[in-house]
Amino acid sequence: MDLGIDRQALVPVVQQIVSAVTQWIRKNEVSPGTRLPSVRRLALDNLLSQSSVIEALERMVAQGLLAHRHGAGFMVAEPPVAHECQWYEGAERDWGDFADSPLGELKLGCGWLPEAWHESDDISYAIREVSRTDTAGLFNYSTPLGLPVLREQLLKRLTHLHIDTRLDCILTTGGASHAVDLLIRVLLRAGDCVVVETPGYGNLYRQLAFHGVHLLEVPRTPSGPDIPALEALLQRHRPKCLFTHSLYHNPTGSSLCRVVAERLLELARRDDFLIIEEDVYGDLQHATCTRLAALPHEGRVIYVASFSKTLSSALRVGYLSAEASLIARLATLKTSTGFGTSRFAEAVVSTLLANGTYRKWVQRLRKRLSTEMAATLQVLEDEEWEVFTVPAGGMFLWARPGANAFSRVQAFARRLGVLLSPGSLFNPTGEYSEWLRINVAYASDQRALALMRAVGPARSTSTILKTTGV
Known part of the structure; x- marks a missing residue:
């Protein structure tokens, strides 16, 4: 399994391992109970220390994504019977739609950083x-x-x-x-x-x-x-x-x-x-x-x-x-x-x-968010979304898809397991709005890219799914 570790990246290696294994499970629709390659094999194939691999896999066990049995190694966990929802704006309205997702839905419009971005040390x-x-x-x-x-x-x-x-x-x-x-x-x-x-x-x-x-x-x-x-x-x-x-x-x-x-x-x-x-x-x-x-x-x-x-x-x-x-x-x-x-x-x-x-953490965070902001703005421009303004920093974009495309985005988001934060959540009366809050820290995920490209001209849903690997 090639984890694609980038040693020049700002993201710690352990967090890269977690993200890569999670993506591998999701992209290949790996069945619960499937064994992962051994820790030794993962470390050798990716030039990693075994301790880093073990720490990453144990984090995934704690998150409920993997299970571990003595003598049998790590395997994909069974989906939880009950799912306790993390809070986000509008959770009382929309969360239940994706409660069955074993690997977690993508909170494209949430107001915080991805867990994998945090440096816990x-x-x-x-x-x-x-x-x-x-x-x-x-x-x-x-x-x-x-x-x-x-x-x-x-x-x-x-x-x-x-x-x-x-x-x-x-x-x-x-x-x-x-x-x-x-x-x-x-x-x-x-x-x-x-x-x-x-x-x-x-x-x-x-x-x-x-x-x-x-x-x-x-x-x-x-x-x-x-x-x-x-x-x-x-x-x-x-x-x-x-x-x-x-x-x-x-x-x-x-x-x-x-x-x-x-x-x-x-x-x-x-x-x-x-x-x-x-x-x-x-x-x-x-x-x-x-x-x-x-x-x-x-x-x-x-x-x-x-x-x-x-x-x-x-x-x-x-x-x-x-x-x-x-x-x-x-x-x-x-x-x-x-x-x-x-x-x-x-x-x-x-x-x-x-x-x-x-101070040092915020400096790294600014740089990373700036990169994600530029990349997300480029995708939205290519796909003809309307952007409220080009922010000078921060993590949010306020955008809406092209004419007559909002219902398509909503339906596609549901299919992909992407949680949206629609404009109605940011209005005192809950008035309908086609604007969406996009957190650029989540926008490079393949599901987010597929969603933003879903409204592009002359593109079918099947073509988007195939080209993005979702």
């Missing part, structure tokens, strides 16, 4: 280091504002981004969604109006609706919120807040331009509302960018960020920066509703920031 090292040097983190609560050493690292990061803040103006949270939930509870009451972008983040809509907040929709443009539409809303309503993404907006991948940013701040001062700026994808930036929190804003901007998208969603570490008086109120609520955040998780993230591991 660095996190494992940080966990061991924290366990050895900070035993209190294993047993004790964190402080109300968050672990001091982490907040000091965050202050350095924000200063580097030209965001003027202080240590007492930073609060750690259990991810960005937790930060937003705290802000909604402290700042808003049922019946209040807020402005949200359309398309935008579906979970934000649900959080606001849960608290009885009225949503005012402003269209998202490639340069940020539609300013004329926002001004029209402000003439009729008095919103308390505006929620926006400045960089690599979810789901469109667009980023805020300086002119729009300055006008937003002018309107916030004139009409007396706050701006909640989410920046969960900001670490993926390549070039000069505009953040509202980095501009003079007189306390009008609340900055929210997280390490869930770039580092690990399992650690659940986020933070926000705001006026000290608001931070104090948020900290009181945070402590009374959950006794604070995880001291241990915050210590792990602090270690990764302090030793430079996170």
Whole structure:
């Protein structure tokens, strides 16, 4: 079995082995119970160490893709009887369609990185280091504002981004969604109006609706919120807040331009509302960018960020920066509703920031995403898809197939076992839309390529399946 290992690639060898064996099982429709070549044979044929092969195959056993019997080696596992679904936007609507897939469906529109992209060794090292040097983190609560050493690292990061803040103006949270939930509870009451972008983040809509907040929709443009539409809303309503993404907006991948940013701040001062700026994808930036929190804003901007998208969603570490008086109120609520955040998780993230591991990881991630972004854009252009904007970075594209092709894409995705994130998931009312969010980190998969090519001119389904090997 030729695993096609690329020793110059950024992906660790063990992860390449996992991906290659998984693809071999899927492409050849290998039956459960089929034995794999021996560890020794796989290692010899691919010039690998046996320890690397064993580690990769044992990972696949843990994932339920392979089984291992003493004396019989590794074999393809039986499909699970029950399948516990990993969460994603819209899971409550669409997940069950592919629950029977033994090898897992392709989440082409999800909001996180593929598991195979993560480099677990660095996190494992940080966990061991924290366990050895900070035993209190294993047993004790964190402080109300968050672990001091982490907040000091965050202050350095924000200063580097030209965001003027202080240590007492930073609060750690259990991810960005937790930060937003705290802000909604402290700042808003049922019946209040807020402005949200359309398309935008579906979970934000649900959080606001849960608290009885009225949503005012402003269209998202490639340069940020539609300013004329926002001004029209402000003439009729008095919103308390505006929620926006400045960089690599979810789901469109667009980023805020300086002119729009300055006008937003002018309107916030004139009409007396706050701006909640989410920046969960900001670490993926390549070039000069505009953040509202980095501009003079007189306390009008609340900055929210997280390490869930770039580092690990399992650690659940986020933070926000705001006026000290608001931070104090948020900290009181945070402590009374959950006794604070995880001291241990915050210590792990602090270690990764302090030793430079996170910075180096993000640099590698930017490069890899940039390559995938360019390749995906080329395929979509070749197949005549419409793209909302060409992002300067990040992981999302907002695109739709050619005329009268959306139903064909939906049907083909179901056949391939590809989970889509359609435009209706990113609209407060669930309005039908032919736009799709595409995560470029998944787009080089043969099933994704087959799907994007399904709408190309004069191509039959059978031809696409044959040429892509799906």
